[in-house]
Amino acid sequence: MKVGGGSGGYGNTSNFPSNFTTYTLSGTVEFNSSSSPQTIPSLTYTNLTLSNTGQKNIIATLTTNGDWTSQSGTVITIGSGVAVQVRQRFYNYGTITNSGIIDVGY
Secondary structure, three states: OEEOOOOOOEOOHHHOOOOHHHOEOOOEEEEOOOOOOEEOOOOEEOEEEEOOOOEEEEOOOEEEOOOEEEOOOOEEEEOOOOEEEEOOOEEEOOEEEEOOEEEEOO
């Protein structure tokens, strides 16, 4: 599932189904907006990819049971006191400003 621009993607998170936050997401979810800030929802992801040059903000705790990939040029801000759990591999080719906690592995 792509969230942002591109074919088959959602323009923004307000286009998600109303019960979206109740799901544990399978597969890879990609946030790929290049034009405006995206707030990454506090969910449990299987794999999470953050791409393109638009700002990505993580303001609430989230879990990635699989891999986290942030691609080159991606700018990510993790808010104060926010915990990010990555249970498999953590690939960061972008820039992260971290005021919270990133925990990698089990």
